[in-house]
Amino acid sequence: MATKIFMEALSPTMEEGRLVKWLKNEGDAVKSGDPLAEVETDKAIMELVARGDGILRKRLVNEGDAKPVGTLVGVIGTADENIDELVGGAAAAATASAAPAPAAASAKSPEPATEPPTEKPAVPQSPSPSAPQPPASGSAARSSPVARKMAADNGLNLSGVSGSGPAGRIIKRDIEAAMAAGQKSGPQTTDHRPPSTREGDYQDLPLTQIRKTIAKRLSESIGPIPTFYLTAEFDLENAAQLRMAMADLGPEFKVSFNDIILKAVATALSQHPEVNAHWLGDKIRQHNRVHLGMAVATDDGLIVPVIFDADTKRMSQISAEAKELAGLARSRKLKSEQYTGSTFSVSNLGMFGIEQFTAIINPPETAILAIGAVEDKVVIEKGEQVVRKRLRVTMSCDHRAIDGAVGAKFLVTLRRLIENPLMLVY
Template identity: 35%
Template sequence: MAEIISMPQLSDTMEEGTVIKWNKKIGDKVYEGDILAEIETDKATQDFEIDVSGILLFIGVKEGEKTRVNDILAIIGEEGEDINHLISKSKKIQKEKKDKINKEDRIFISPLAKKMAKKIGISLSDINKGSGDYGRIIKKDIDKYYKKTKLKENKFHKKISHSSMRKKIAKHLTFSKFSAPHYYLFNEIHVDKLIEFRKKLNDKLSLEEKISFNDIIIKAVAQSLKKNPNMNVSWNEEEILFHSHIHIGIAVAIKDGLIVPVIKNSDQKSLLQISKEIKDKVFRSKSKKIQPEEIENSTFTVSNLGMYGIESFTSIINVPNSSILSIGSIMKRPIIKNSKIEIGNIMKITLSCDHRIIDGAIASNYIYSLKNYLEDPITILF
């Protein structure tokens, strides 16, 4: 008997998925455990393993197209089996869902205003409610909005639809920014010893094992959290959660936005272990082969833009974390040493904190510990 294969929910936040590649074609024999397709979620690209056997009779989503979770993806059954009734039923259900959404999002607008908006290129969702009866959009509302935005002056080279990942990032960061009251602490780290420490380490390592500044920073961040457990916390409406483990998320730029692979139990790992794991997870993040469990359950996040020449910046907290550390580039600057002005290397850092749970004194003590580790990096090994 034919069975509908629906778009699976491959992550806890997935609302829709894009079929990147079909590994089978219509008419192929498939077996339980086969990888039927590669599906891009809001977090990563994953293999979709089926749990039935039979003949692939129908493909409901083309490569490069997306559909919502639980919509029809494929039909598997016996050779020559009539599946028209299943296709019709599935399409009817999907149409009813779409109609329901459209009904909820319906905007009331006069025919003239609608015609004007279409001609000018105004998205009605940007106005949503007009000044007419019961919020109806009328000509006056279109005129007002047009004058305000001056759409005639806007020119677009091209338009690209939001990817699932970009939508998820926007939703998550908006929630993070407006749910957690942010404040920021700034500091400068003298990194002459850090530079020398890294050089001595790398002189003894192979090319594949080379340690980056970011590797050392992650280790120092973890050691500082171990020394300041009140920073390794999360907020919920009933209680403060003190984490027994230290899992460091690393913000990684990819084609469609940002992903945060997690180095779990960072405080218990050596510099070489951290370095190797970061290299592997960054590579797989950029090729969208990272697994969902590898980008979940961080307790603290580090965002490093030093390699892009950024001097300093602030970051939005990656909730449910309560803080995020922003790392700028290493720069030569005049510094005062032994009452004399010398040229030294400094690195600016910014700590963003959730004021509901982390007070300024707690965050300041954390920065003090981190600064000591980075200015005398041999200490992170003990």
């Protein structure tokens, strides 16, 4: 029996996809899981994979065309199967535009038309009479019954949950993690999963009246996120010495200023959950784990991949992960779980020689740190003019959640760490 190929929702927010390139020709044999085409989503270029075995009988969409999620884009069948009816229905399927329920459409798929008459017509000829149809989300991920029940009870879209069980089965702990992350949707993959959430990872603070009033009044003034900015200048002489000392140990020990800053920010955040927080409208969620977002400029725009549990990682890990994530971002290979879930973000334009700038908060986060360039500057030290390496950072804070003094205290901690990088190993 033929398997229909649908435009699938390959990102949590994808409504339509552009078929960039077919990877199989009509007549090619395909197996379930084989990549059929590259599809550009709103976020990245992803692979559309086969959901059944057979021969790619028909490609119904031209390369370069954008089609809504749920559109029939091709048919897999046996060599001699009559697929006219399926292909004929393609126009209707296409006009059903955003209908995100390909499984519903496929429920009406016709019986195989070319069964030769036999003595026992009820017995299918093919050893694998029908490939399982993908569930409505367009994902073939398995899930345990309780995972499905929990997802249904909590309005969670299973297609947005990564499965950690065998063969990617979505199990209870995955749902718990997804619910804790407040994630309503997102594509599923198996690697680079954000760490599962445990009890004690965060605490929710109900809004006090004064907090509510601050939130309301300041949003009216500068809204919807009433942002204020704190700028500080740090001395990076010690950090520069650390870099040189490490570089002297060999090229494999080289770290960048950015690596040191990321490590310092992560460490400081672990001591300041009040800025490592999400504004959730009716409460503030202070995170006890640090998932550090780092803004990366790509040709298509800004994306913020996440270094999960950054406060627990060594500088070498942070350095390697930052490099890998930036590379993935630039080649548009990031998976959605790699750019969701951050608790605080950092944006660095130092490499462009920007001395200082203000970054825009990535909600529901409540703050972002803008990193400028490390520059030699004349400063007054003990009454003498000396040249020092200096760095300007500006923290944008959501005043609904963070007051000036709270943000400033975080910067005090950050200054102590960056100016005394040995503290990072303390």
